[in-house]
Amino acid sequence: MANVVRFGVSLEPELLKQFDRLLTARRYTNRSEAVRDLIRDALIEEDWRVGNRQAAGVVTLLYDHASMELAQRLTHLQHDQHAQIVSSLHVHLDHHNCLEVLVMRGRAHEIRTAADRLIGTRGVKHGKLTMTATGRAL
Amino acid sequence: MANVVRFGVSLEPELLKQFDRLLTARRYTNRSEAVRDLIRDALIEEDWRVGNRQAAGVVTLLYDHASMELAQRLTHLQHDQHAQIVSSLHVHLDHHNCLEVLVMRGRAHEIRTAADRLIGTRGVKHGKLTMTATGRAL
Amino acid sequence: MANVVRFGVSLEPELLKQFDRLLTARRYTNRSEAVRDLIRDALIEEDWRVGNRQAAGVVTLLYDHASMELAQRLTHLQHDQHAQIVSSLHVHLDHHNCLEVLVMRGRAHEIRTAADRLIGTRGVKHGKLTMTATGRAL
Amino acid sequence: MANVVRFGVSLEPELLKQFDRLLTARRYTNRSEAVRDLIRDALIEEDWRVGNRQAAGVVTLLYDHASMELAQRLTHLQHDQHAQIVSSLHVHLDHHNCLEVLVMRGRAHEIRTAADRLIGTRGVKHGKLTMTATGRAL
Numbered sequence: 001m002a003n004v005v006r007f008g009v010s011l012e013p014e015l016l017k018q019f020d021r022l023l024t025a026r027r028y029t030n031r032s033e034a035v036r037d038l039i040r041d042a043l044i045e046e047d048w049r050v051g052n053r054q055a056a057g058v059v060t061l062l063y064d065h066a067s068m069e070l071a072q073r074l075t076h077l078q079h080d081q082h083a084q085i086v087s088s089l090h091v092h093l094d095h096h097n098c099l100e101v102l103v104m105r106g107r108a109h110e111i112r113t114a115a116d117r118l119i120g121t122r123g124v125k126h127g128k129l130t131m132t133a134t135g136r137a138l
Numbered sequence: 139m140a141n142v143v144r145f146g147v148s149l150e151p152e153l154l155k156q157f158d159r160l161l162t163a164r165r166y167t168n169r170s171e172a173v174r175d176l177i178r179d180a181l182i183e184e185d186w187r188v189g190n191r192q193a194a195g196v197v198t199l200l201y202d203h204a205s206m207e208l209a210q211r212l213t214h215l216q217h218d219q220h221a222q223i224v225s226s227l228h229v230h231l232d233h234h235n236c237l238e239v240l241v242m243r244g245r246a247h248e249i250r251t252a253a254d255r256l257i258g259t260r261g262v263k264h265g266k267l268t269m270t271a272t273g274r275a276l
Numbered sequence: 277m278a279n280v281v282r283f284g285v286s287l288e289p290e291l292l293k294q295f296d297r298l299l300t301a302r303r304y305t306n307r308s309e310a311v312r313d314l315i316r317d318a319l320i321e322e323d324w325r326v327g328n329r330q331a332a333g334v335v336t337l338l339y340d341h342a343s344m345e346l347a348q349r350l351t352h353l354q355h356d357q358h359a360q361i362v363s364s365l366h367v368h369l370d371h372h373n374c375l376e377v378l379v380m381r382g383r384a385h386e387i388r389t390a391a392d393r394l395i396g397t398r399g400v401k402h403g404k405l406t407m408t409a410t411g412r413a414l
Numbered sequence: 415m416a417n418v419v420r421f422g423v424s425l426e427p428e429l430l431k432q433f434d435r436l437l438t439a440r441r442y443t444n445r446s447e448a449v450r451d452l453i454r455d456a457l458i459e460e461d462w463r464v465g466n467r468q469a470a471g472v473v474t475l476l477y478d479h480a481s482m483e484l485a486q487r488l489t490h491l492q493h494d495q496h497a498q499i500v501s502s503l504h505v506h507l508d509h510h511n512c513l514e515v516l517v518m519r520g521r522a523h524e525i526r527t528a529a530d531r532l533i534g535t536r537g538v539k540h541g542k543l544t545m546t547a548t549g550r551a552l
Contacts, residue, residue, distance in 0.1 A: 006148045009173045013143050014275055019177050022184055026534040033536050035147045038176035039157050040540050046160055049388075056507065058474045058515055060544050062552070089503035091517050093470065097549030101472055101515055103505050112325075120440040122447050125552045126454050130474050130544045135511030137152055138476070138539045164396040171398050178402050187526075194369065196377055198334045198406050200414070227365035229379050231332065235411030239334055239377050241367050250463075258302040260309050263414045264316050268336050268406045273373030276338070276401045282424045285449045289419050290551055295453050298460055311423045314452035315433050322436055413428055 009035070040138050048108045048131045057083075057111040058130040059102040059118055065092075067123020070100070077118070082110040097125075105134065147173070178276050186246045186269045195221075195249040196268040197240040197256055203230075205261020208238070215256070220248040235263075243272065285311070316414050324384045324407045333359075333387040334406040335378040335394055341368075343399020346376070353394070358386040373401075381410065423449070454552050462522045462545045470500075471525040472544040473516040473532055479506075481537020484514070491532070496524040511539075519548065 011019075019031070028034045047053045063070055077085065083106035091099040102118075104111045112129060119127030149157075157169070166172045185191045201208055215223065221244030229237040240256075242249045250267060257265030287295075295307070304310045323329045339346055353361065359382035367375040378394075380387045388405060395403030425433075433445070442448045461467045477484055491499065497520035505513040516532070518525045526543060533541030 003151060004148045005151050005154055006146050007154065007169055008144050008146050010142045010144045010170045011174050011177070013141060015174065015177065015181075016143055016145070018181055018275060022181060023534075025184075025530075027531045028534045029536055031145055032148045034534070035173055035176070036149050036153065037533070037538075037540070038173070038180060039149070039153065042176060043153075043156055043160060044540055046163075056476070056513060058472065058513075058542075058544065060472045060546055062470070062546050062549050064549075086507075087503060087505045089501060089515060089517065091501045093500075093519075093548050094550065099470060099472075099517055099546070101503060101517060103503065103513055103515060105507075116439075117441045119451070120437075120442045120448070122443055124451075125549055126451070126458055126546050128472075128544045128546060130472070130542045132474055132476050132513070132540050132542060134507050135476050135478075135539055136508065137156060161396075163392075165393045166396045167398055172396070175395070175400075175402070182402055194338070194375060196334065196336045196375075196404075196406065198408055200332070200408050200411050202411075224369075225365060225367045227363060227377060227379065229363045231362075231381075231410050232412065237332060237334075237379055237408070237411075239365060239379060241365065241375055241377060243369075254301075255303045257313070258299075258304045258310070260305055262313075263411055264313070264320055264408050266334075266406045266408060268334070268404045270336055270338050270375070270402050270404060272369050273338050273340075273375075273401055274370065279427060280424045281427050281430055282422050283430065283445055284420050284422050286418045286420045286446045287450050287453070289417060291450065291453065292419055292421070294457055294551060298457060301460075307421055308424045311449055311452070312425050312429065314449070314456060315425070315429065318452060319432055319436060322439075413432060 043138065044131065044133045047133060051109040052107050054134055055106070055108040055111060056132050056134045057104045057115065058132065059104060059115045060128045060130065061100040061102070061118060061124050062126040063098055063100065063124045065096055065098050069122045070118070070124060073118060073121050077114055082106055083114040181276065182269065182271045185271060189247040190245050192272055193244070193246040193249060194270050194272045195242045195253065196270065197242060197253045198266045198268065199238040199256060199262050200264040201236055201238065201262045203234055203236050207260045208256070208262060211256060211259050215252055220244055221252040319414065320407065320409045323409060327385040328383050330410055331382070331384040331387060332408050332410045333380045333391065334408065335380060335391045336404045336406065337376040337394060337400050338402040339374055339376065339400045341372055341374050345398045346394070346400060349394060349397050353390055358382055359390040457552065458545065458547045461547060465523040466521050468548055469520070469522040469525060470546050470548045471518045471529065472546065473518060473529045474542045474544065475514040475516070475532060475538050476540040477512055477514065477538045479510055479512050483536045484532070484538060487532060487535050491528055496520055497528040
């Protein structure tokens with residue numbers, strides 16, 4: 001961080017003691033880092049609530065290897081103008097099960113719509129959208 | 139707060155600007171208050187993850203007025219040694235639907251078990267457990 | 277349920293076995309009840325995502341007894357035209373801590389805005405919005 | 415699905431109508447598929463709640479490209495006996511920001527501990543754990 005500002009936080013000693021205990025458990029090396037993480041979490045949650053801001057999302061799909069439908073929907077999605085698949089990762093969990101992880105960019109609500117369609121695909125056993133950010137303003 | 143300590147948070151100016159914008163939207167009057175809220179949120183989340191610490195929970199049950207089974211399970215629960223119903227609120231939403239809100243105390247995992255049983259009761263259309271704290275150490 | 281329709285669900289025997297195990301743990305008495313609950317959960321989640329549909333919400337506020345600001349904001353909120361507080365419950369947890377539970381009605385996004393303001397009030401240590409429904413269409 | 419069993423679900427016509435509307439919005443092609451997804455969601459949520467069952471998780475980390483600490487912690491984690499990183503994906507979002515997506519296997523609570531440590535690393539701006547399953551029993 002080349003350019004840094006500071007502000008002070010006042011709180012009860014007992015609350016600070018508990019916060020420090022949590023930081024130790026999570027292996028944080030300083031309080032500023034932990035507070036920045038809490039702030040960024042709150043900002044990203046807000047971005048996804050508002051919906052039309054630029055965001056990044058990770059779609060995790062557990063699916064049956066034999067299913068052909070997911071491959072087709074993924075192909076269609078590539079041609080979709082809105083949310084864009086930046087990159088993807090494929091893991092063979094066992095003879096039957098695969099995990100497909102897609103990194104997407106676009107407006108929050110567009111990523112959500114694309115994720116819903118993918119999760120609803122026949123053969124997908126479990127799907128989740130992880131909402132994150134492009135990091136530009138964080 | 140009779141007794142207060144302070145610590146400093148360093149962060150990028152752009153991140154602070156966005157945080158201030160969020161505080162305005164949520165009507166926070168100062169940053170310390172907002173950071174304390176974020177810290178308490180994280181601590182309460184951790185308490186419920188660990189499971190055996192003292193906690194408070196609010197169980198919200200949307201149910202069909204005609205259902206008798208919920209009344210019975212609530213009575214049984216009162217005699218349960220573990221999680222304790224401190225207080226409850228009943229709202230008639232319309233001719234058919236009621237909302238029952240129960241404030242519970244006990245260990246986090248005991249409250250969760252009691253909530254699961256109540257939510258699973260026939261006649262309960264929707265149920266949620268809200269995890270909060272007794273406030274002692276916050 | 278005076279008026280009932282039926283549909284069939286086909287699934288792998290192993291998945292059904294695990295589902296039955298979960299129902300036992302949660303004390304469900306039959307599968308239909310459990311599936312209806314899952315369907316209602318999904319519908320309510322969708323209502324809150326869409327935002328402008330009629331909904332019910334429960335706002336849980338853990339706060340310091342000495343705080344006067346919450347009382348003022350609650351009074352202001354009563355005069356607000358949008359989300360409406362139907363009923364409320366107050367619990368004295370100990371000498372310092374109170375739990376205020378508010379049942380609200382209105383459009384999902386209006387309830388959310390009101391909840392955000394209440395949670396941001398000075399003196400409120402922890403706040404959560406529980407999203408539920410009026411039950412009319414469930 | 416070579417081997418399939420069936421069970422019937424009874425519900426109010428209005429609830430079924432709404433469910434069908436949701437399925438259309440999410441592009442489901444049949445009700446069984448949607449109910450199976452709801453059941454699997456509930457089972458995976460339960461597995462993560464219990465904590466000591468075999469699971470899969472996806473850790474998403476948004477971080478500053480210049481940070482060296484994450485690389486070190488990832489290396490240490492590889493030598494950790496417990497949760498295992500199966501595969502990972504790295505995306506350059508812009509000149510400063512990267513997204514690292516890790517697919518992990520192990521017991522639910524071990525994956526969670528590893529995820530907490532990674533998210534707490536200096537330089538990581540945002541981190542999330544997505545809880546999924548190995549799919550064996552689904």
